[in-house]
Amino acid sequence: MQKKYLYEYAVIRVLPKVEREEFINVGVILFSKEARYIKTLYKVDEKRLKCFASELSYEALQNGLRAFDKISSGHKDGGAIAQFELAERFRWLTAVRSTCIQTSRPHSGFTTDLDQTLQSLFEELVL
Helix, strand or coil: CCCCEEEEEEEEEECCCHHHCCCEEEEEEEEECCCCEEEEEECCCHHHHHHHCCCCCHHHHHHHHHHHHHHHHCCHHHCHHHHCCHHHHHHHHCCCCCCCEEECCCEEEEECCHHHHHHHHHHHHCC
């Protein structure tokens, strides 16, 4: 029998006008402390974004999402936060903030395949 891992995930959202609380889901962060796993998947449909928020800079948004990716992967260009332990990185990435890139509250589950779960959540919640 395959081992089941407890995981947590959060949906990455773009809120062009934070005060309106309207958002588009653009990615998912998946974390498992036991498996020492944290990954981010994201995709921004530029055409959809332009219809929803024409004033938002696509390039600035991409830079912000790349920062999420660098921090979750522990990349040296992710700054000091990218050097934190996995759980601390996940907590930092999912902390409440008032910027145009935010995350949902974390949710949890069990899986035997973290990569497949990340892909499934991404397809269900973003694509």
